[in-house]
Amino acid sequence: MSGTKVDLETLRAAIKEYESIKEDLVVAQLNGEVLTTIKGAGRDTPSQVYANWANAAGKGHQLSNDQLQKTLTTRIENLKATLRQYEQTEQGNRDNLK
Template identity: 75%
Template sequence: MSGTKVDLDTLRAAIKEYESIKDELMVAHQNGQVLTTVRGAGRDMPSQVYANWAAAAGKAHQDSNKQLQDALVIRIDNLKATLAQYEQTEHGNQANLKPKD
């Protein structure tokens, strides 16, 4: 035994919080899609340079958001697997402690 104690309610709360953050990032990603389609105010070179820079910056933010979403999905899946394993172990332990006839 490693001596590590896992509070299943805290683990469930962490999963719920991570899922909430992921959902907020998904909404931000959808709303931020317009940041990747910035157009220049005119056909002059400064407007075009600004538009290209702004679109590139918007894409970078979108890419970063997506990477964070992907990392959260992996973390959530790992936490859910851990929770399921602990619940299964806990259920098995309770069954083993019941008196046998």
């Protein structure tokens, strides 16, 4: 039977890094909200076409950002659950050795 060795410090560092990335995404989403409300420079057709395109692109980026945040949230929660499980197992092993 082969075992998998888990370095808990590496796991903690990964959680912190994912949380930092998620925080950056939240800031980017807040700052990028303005990209979903672009107005044309004038009432002419090219300005309106550009504004519509820019708004659609901004909304697409915001949606991608939101989906990535949700993915990271799930990954962070899973890693934290794994960390808790390993910590409980280690504590149980220490208690059994006493």
